[in-house]
Amino acid sequence: xxxxxxxxxxxxxxxxxGGTHDDAGVRGAAAPRRPFKRYFRETGWRHLxxxxxxxxxxxxxxxxxxxxxxxxxxxxxxxGLFRNLDFSSYASLFTSERHPYGAWYVNTLVIGLVTxxxxxxxxxxxxxxxxxxxxxxxxxxxxxxxxxQMFPQMLAMVAIFLLMVAIGDIFPAIGLNSQxxxxxVYLGGALGVNTYLMYGFxxxxxxxxxxxxxxxxxxxxxxxxxxxxxxVAPILAVVGLLxxxxxxSEFVLASVILIDPEKQTLAVGLYKFISDEFSKNWSIFAxxxxxxxxxxxxxxxxxxxxxxxxxxxxSVK
Amino acid sequence: MTTPTRDRDTAADTARAGQADxxxxxxxxxxxxxGRRAKxxxxxxxxxxxxxxxxxxxxxxxxxxxxxxxxxxxxILVLVQSAQWIPALIVLxxxxxxxxxYFSRGHLPAKYLIPGLVFLFVFQxxxxxxxxxxxxxxxxxxxxxxKDSAINSLMLSAQERVPDSPAYDLTIVEQLGEYSxxxxxxxxxxxxxxxxxxxxxxxxxxxxxxQAVAVPGHTTLGFADIVANQQVIADMAVPLSDxxxxxxxxxxxxxxxxxxLSKLVYDEQADxxxxxxxxxxxxxxxxxxxxxxxxxxLRPGWQIWVGFDNFVRAFAEESIRAPFFSxxxxxxxxxxxxxxxxxxxxxxxxxxxxxxxxxSKKYYRLIMILPYAFPGFLSALVWAxxxxxxxxxxxxxLLGGADIPWLTNEWLAKVSILLVNLxxxxxxxxxxxxxxxxxIPGELEEAARVDGASAWQVFRSIKLPLLFVAVAPxxxxxxxxxxxxxxxxYMLTGGGPRDATAxxxxxxxxxxxxMVYKVAFVGSTAxxxxxxxxxxxxxxxxxxxxVIAFRRxxxxxxxx
Numbered sequence: 116x117x118x119x120x121x122x123x124x125x126x127x128x129x130x131x132x133g134g135t136h137d138d139a140g141v142r143g144a145a146a147p148r149r150p151f152k153r154y155f156r157e158t159g160w161r162h163l164x165x166x167x168x169x170x171x172x173x174x175x176x177x178x179x180x181x182x183x184x185x186x187x188x189x190x191x192x193x194x195g196l197f198r199n200l201d202f203s204s205y206a207s208l209f210t211s212e213r214h215p216y217g218a219w220y221v222n223t224l225v226i227g228l229v230t231x232x233x234x235x236x237x238x239x240x241x242x243x244x245x246x247x248x249x250x251x252x253x254x255x256x257x258x259x260x261x262x263x264q265m266f267p268q269m270l271a272m273v274a275i276f277l278l279m280v281a282i283g284d285i286f287p288a289i290g291l292n293s294q295x296x297x298x299x300v301y302l303g304g305a306l307g308v309n310t311y312l313m314y315g316f317x318x319x320x321x322x323x324x325x326x327x328x329x330x331x332x333x334x335x336x337x338x339x340x341x342x343x344x345x346x347v348a349p350i351l352a353v354v355g356l357l358x359x360x361x362x363x364s365e366f367v368l369a370s371v372i373l374i375d376p377e378k379q380t381l382a383v384g385l386y387k388f389i390s391d392e393f394s395k396n397w398s399i400f401a402x403x404x405x406x407x408x409x410x411x412x413x414x415x416x417x418x419x420x421x422x423x424x425x426x427x428x429x430s431v432k
Numbered sequence: 433m434t435t436p437t438r439d440r441d442t443a444a445d446t447a448r449a450g451q452a453d454x455x456x457x458x459x460x461x462x463x464x465x466x467g468r469r470a471k472x473x474x475x476x477x478x479x480x481x482x483x484x485x486x487x488x489x490x491x492x493x494x495x496x497x498x499x500x501x502x503x504x505x506x507x508i509l510v511l512v513q514s515a516q517w518i519p520a521l522i523v524l525x526x527x528x529x530x531x532x533x534y535f536s537r538g539h540l541p542a543k544y545l546i547p548g549l550v551f552l553f554v555f556q557x558x559x560x561x562x563x564x565x566x567x568x569x570x571x572x573x574x575x576x577x578x579k580d581s582a583i584n585s586l587m588l589s590a591q592e593r594v595p596d597s598p599a600y601d602l603t604i605v606e607q608l609g610e611y612s613x614x615x616x617x618x619x620x621x622x623x624x625x626x627x628x629x630x631x632x633x634x635x636x637x638x639x640x641x642x643q644a645v646a647v648p649g650h651t652t653l654g655f656a657d658i659v660a661n662q663q664v665i666a667d668m669a670v671p672l673s674d675x676x677x678x679x680x681x682x683x684x685x686x687x688x689x690x691x692x693l694s695k696l697v698y699d700e701q702a703d704x705x706x707x708x709x710x711x712x713x714x715x716x717x718x719x720x721x722x723x724x725x726x727x728x729x730l731r732p733g734w735q736i737w738v739g740f741d742n743f744v745r746a747f748a749e750e751s752i753r754a755p756f757f758s759x760x761x762x763x764x765x766x767x768x769x770x771x772x773x774x775x776x777x778x779x780x781x782x783x784x785x786x787x788x789x790x791x792s793k794k795y796y797r798l799i800m801i802l803p804y805a806f807p808g809f810l811s812a813l814v815w816a817x818x819x820x821x822x823x824x825x826x827x828x829x830l831l832g833g834a835d836i837p838w839l840t841n842e843w844l845a846k847v848s849i850l851l852v853n854l855x856x857x858x859x860x861x862x863x864x865x866x867x868x869x870x871x872i873p874g875e876l877e878e879a880a881r882v883d884g885a886s887a888w889q890v891f892r893s894i895k896l897p898l899l900f901v902a903v904a905p906x907x908x909x910x911x912x913x914x915x916x917x918x919x920x921x922y923m924l925t926g927g928g929p930r931d932a933t934a935x936x937x938x939x940x941x942x943x944x945x946x947m948v949y950k951v952a953f954v955g956s957t958a959x960x961x962x963x964x965x966x967x968x969x970x971x972x973x974x975x976x977x978x979v980i981a982f983r984r985x986x987x988x989x990x991x992x
Contacts, residue, residue, distance in 0.1 A: 158789045165796040168781060171855065172800050178825060179814045190823035237548035244544035253541070263556055265975045269916060269945065270967045271559035273952045273960045274566060278559060285514055286507065303555025306548045335540060336489055364807040366919050371953060382809050386923060389813050397817060404810045415805035416798070 183405045188398035204402035216403055218377045219384040222294060223407075226380060227363040230298050234305040234358040235351050241306050242313035243339055247322060257314075264307045268300065269367050275300055276371045292374040300372065301362055309354045316350035317343070353421050360411050381407045497534055501527060526550065560971075567964035570720050570738045573957040574731045579716075582734040584628065586705065586722070587676045587694035588669050600681060600689040601643040604658060604665060605650035611661070612650065613670045613681060615689055616643045625670040631681070658686040696730075705730060742965035751935035752962075756947075758931075762846070763915060763943040770853045770914040771907055777854060778861025779899075783891070785862075786869050804859035812923035815852045819924075839925050842940040849941055852924055853914070860910075868902040869895065904985040911981075912974050916945045936962070944970045 149157070182193035186203040208216040244250075245257060268275065276291075279300070283290020290296055320343065328338050344351070366382045373379045379387075385407065389400050415422065504527040511520035533542045569575075577585075598618040605614050605624070612626040614637065622644040625631035637644035646652045658665060669680040669692065679693040697706045705714040705722045714722035714730050721733025746756050781800070785793050803811065818825045819838035827834050838848045872895055880890045921927060927942035927950065936959075937950045944966060952963035 158787060158791075161784050161787060161790050164781070164784050165793075169796055169799040172803050172859070175811065175814050175818060175855070176802060176806060178818060179810075182817075190817055190820055191828070193817070194823075194825050194829045237551065240544040241548045244541040248541045248544075250541040256545075263552070263560075265978065266556070266560045266971050267916065268556060268559065269918060270948070270971055271556070271563045272949065273963050273967065274559040274562035275555065276952070277566065277571070277960065278555075278562065285510055285516065299551065300555045302551040303559070304552075306552050310548075334489065339544075360807075364809050364919070366809055366922070367949060382807075382919075385813065386809065389816075390926075400813070400817075404814060408806050408810055411807055412802070412805045415801075419801065419805075 179401045179404055182398055182401035185398045185401075188401075189395055190397045193397050193401065204398040205406065207399055208402055208406070211399070214384065214388050215377050216384070219379055219381045220406070222378060223363045223381040224410075226294055226298055226301075226369075227359045230301040230362045231355040231359040233298065233302045234309055235355045237302060237305040238309040238313050238354060239344065239347070239351060240339075241310045242317050243343060245310065245314050246317035247325065257311075260307050260310055268304050272367055272371055275368060279372055291372060292378060294373065294378055297369060297372045300368055301365075305358075309358065312354055313347065313350050316347050320346045349421065353418070356414055356418055356422075360414065363411065493534060497531060501531065563964045563967050566960050567742055567968050568737055568739060569735050569961050570733075570741070571735050571961045571964075572959040575720050575733045575735050575961075577732070577734055579734040582721075582732050583698055583705075584676055585732055586730055587696050587698065588680065590694045590696045590707075591669060591680060591682065591692040592695055593682075594679065594691045594693050597691040600691075602681075602683055602687055602689040603643070603645050604653045604683075604686060605647060606653055606657075607650045611653070611665060611668060613668070613683070613689060614644050614647055614650070614652075615670075615681060625681075627668050627670065630671040630673050662686075738961065742961045743969075745962060746965055746969065749935075751933075755931055755934035755936055755938045756966075758940075759938055759942050759944060759947050762941065766846075766849065766853075766917075766921075766943055767911050767915040769850050770857060770917070771911050773850060773854045774857035774861045774910075775865075775903075775907060777858040778863075779865045781858070781862045782865035782869055786866065800862060801859045803855050804857075804863075808856060809919040809923050811856055812852065812920050815848075815855070816924050819848055840929050842929055845925050845929065845941045849921065849924060853917070853920055856920065857910075857914075864903055864906055865899065868899045871902065872898050901985075905982065908978060908981045908985070912978055915943070915974050916970070917943070918945045918949065921946050922949070944973075 151159075178193070178196065181196045182188060183204055184197070184201060185193055185195070185199045186201045186207075188199075188204075208214075245253060279291040279293075279296055281290075282296065283292065287293070288295065289299060324342060324346070325338050328342055333342075363380070364382050365380075366386065369380045370383045370386070373383060376384065376387075381403075385400065385403055388396075388403070504523055508520050508523050511517075511523065530546060533539045533546060600615040600617055603614040605612050610626060612624050612629075613631075614622070614624050614634070615631070616622050620642070622634045622637045622639075623631040624634045624637075624647060634644065634647055636648060638646040653661075665683065665686055669682050670689075671680045672678040672691065676694070677697055679691050681689040682692045683689045695708050697708055698704075699706065703716045706712070707714070712724050714724045714728075717723050718736070719729075719733070720736040720738075722730040745752050747753060785796065816839065819827075821827060821835065821837050821840060824838070826838065827836055837844055839845050876894055876898075877890050880894055885893070921941060921943050925939070925941045927939040927946050929941075930937075930939045936947070937955050938947050942950070948963045948966045948970070951959050951966065
């Protein structure tokens with residue numbers, strides 16, 4: 116139904132002499148019995164493009180999945196796609212003594228989740244004050260956040276490393292080689308883009324709601340935690356998700372700060388693993404990669420409507 | 433302003449108000465009235481806060497701040513103990529400020545901003561500033577501490593046992609994981625000291641057969657413990673006094689210590705190091721190390737301010753300039769083409785799929801965004817495997833046993849990087865192009881078609897310009913992102929193939945950010961100063977480009 120509606124608007128976007136009158140003709144014919152030649156010229160070739168692109172897009176993923184099912188496989192044996200089907204590579208990930216894959220996985224989850232939660236909380240607090248309060252330096256603050264983002268933390272990796280060394284000399288618990296320290300570093304980037312995203316969303320919540328609550332005697336803290344946070348839950352979820360995905364695949368800072376293998380994250384650990392013994396244990400690496408990707412991909416697909424909505428909203432603004 | 437509820441509303445301090453009538457309090461023409469009103473406002477605010485269940489909130493507040501204060505107090509004590517006065521003062525000031533903010537009425541924006549700002553200041557703004565500072569020093573391997581530590585470690589590393597020196601009876605004791613030497617000198621004096629802690633006399637040691645064997649507050653190490661920590665103990669050097677020229681005690685066996693003297697002698701007046709065996713004099717000529725007349729340096733040196741040296745090196749020193757400029761050029765080429773290729777492909781697909789007659793677009797889209805959802809660093813590693821010259825899928829299966837050096841030939845490696853980036857990036861461009869295309873009103877096209885424009889003309893002259901307006905800011909952001917696309921380069925080629933002629937560790941596909949990482953953290957030498965200088969250069973480049981581009985697209989006007 117939706118298709119026939121849009122069809123009348125005759126959006127022909129590319130080549131061919133087919134014009135508006137053609138479309139009317141198609142609709143008049145009720146059943147889309149176009150001659151094959153015409154069908155191909157108008158839509159068929161699009162499917163060919165689609166199939167080619169889908170193959171390009173999915174091929175490396177199929178390859179790595181197949182490699183992960185080929186136990187004891189090297190890079191060379193991985194070339195026989197889906198010749199073996201066996202999950203023992205997955206098992207050996209967790210039993211090997213040379214690489215603490217389980218620890219990496221847990222570390223990545225913990226660091227990612229804590230950072231995401233912290234980012235959401237800090238960002239929401241700041242966005243609330245920018246959205247609901249008028250104070251001197253508000254505009255300056257908003258602009259500063261944007262400017263600061265021009266110097267991403269990755270560029271300051273040397274300084275952050277030296278800072279963490281210095282902190283570690285005095286407080287080993289939060290200095291170099293500390294996961295808490297890494298989380299704190301990540302939280303340094305909690306404001307910025309996130310605050311902007313949330314700020315825009317906060318502005319869409321009518322302030323008459325807080326005013327009504329205020330009249331009923333609610334304090335600002337109660338308004339924030341019990342009313343506003345619930346109303347802006349969608350953006351909190353998106354920011355948390357983006358932060359989680361970003362943190363869990365971050366390599367530079369994690370590799371600089373975390374030194375012990377048991378403390379590292381998947382990004383650092385898997386890179387070291389693969390660069391140490393490149394082609395020998397390819398199937399184990401592949402299994403590690405599949406497991407590492409499952410969560411972000413699943414989250415992404417589950418929330419793709421929101422993410423895509425955010426992207427396109429950003430682009431069309 | 434007459435009913436009590438309205439009054440309470442403005443009562444909250446100016447900051448909370450956020451509405452127009454709070455302006456009355458600040459406008460000077462209304463000062464007297466405003467003053468009275470403000471007083472009433474404060475009183476009413478107190479009532480309001482008391483009415484809104486204040487006690488519980490207060491309790492939570494006190495507990496939270498109490499925890500933070502306890503942590504802060506602890507860290508101040510530790511900082512003071514290690515003589516870090518300035519950080520201690522900063523912690524004190526920040527904690528004091530936070531307490532004042534959270535217990536005072538008003539300052540509402542600050543209450544919400546402080547938590548995020550603390551992290552922002554320490555780990556982003558301070559880190560950025562510190563990068564700037566390091567860029568002007570010679571910080572790095574061989575220059576990593578101040579002059580005193582450098583002198584100490586030079587003398588320690590050149591120590592040799594004094595021939596025929598008397599033996600000190602030694603007991604090794606431990607406190608909080610730190611080892612100390614408890615020694616009984618040839619003259620019977622008992623003293624204790626540790627690494628970089630000169631000997632101090634001990635009065636209350638427990639003696640056994642004329643040798644001190646224990647001291648209160650420390651644990652005496654047994655033989656097994658000494659064997660287990662042999663290396664650490666053998667590396668210890670306990671200075672006899674504050675003057676490094678007096679020598680230090682070391683132990684070869686864990687049971688007796690001997691005086692070791694450095695073959696280097698430091699002359700404080702002349703500020704020179706003299707090698708007593710060769711007689712060579714090394715002096716401080718301002719380069720951050722002791723240098724002999726023939727130019728040989730003693731390592732380690734110390735950290736000094738070198739001004740623009742690192743930047744000058746990047747642009748002038750032949751063995752750095754050549755690789756730096758090739759990296760710079762490739763960074764621009766890479767960033768430009770990675771945006772261009774992904775955008776062209778994304779736009780093409782968006783146009784292809786933006787046809788209402790086409791079915792099952794949903795499924796194509798689902799598959800097409802998979803590369804975007806798959807973690808980037810993993811994609812690069814997987815592609816690195818597939819592009820392996822000998823065993824990779826592409827050569828062995830797709831090309832039937834070809835021997836194409838996808839990642840090891842300079843030019844092919846660059847092409848491969850762009851290809852993999854295309855795989856990674858086209859879904860994003862497809863999504864935003866689709867969004868932008870659908871936002872263009874269909875009437876525009878109809879009107880143009882009525883006027884006789886061809887489909888291509890419509891696309892070229894109407895859709896494309898409108899589309900560009902919408903996606904230009906995203907393209908700029910994408911350029912900036914790819915300019916620093918660390919994981920793609922580092923995971924796929926590692927920057928290789930290596931440029932053998934360069935004095936810095938770079939390869940043909942390194943971009944600036946991977947060069948920074950390698951100069952600072954990969955290999956046996958680290959040059960933090962040079963790496964930071966590169967960071968500053970990247971920042972200036974990306975910042976300038978972004979500002980110019982954003983000005984042009986006027987995207988900044990939409991802020992506020």
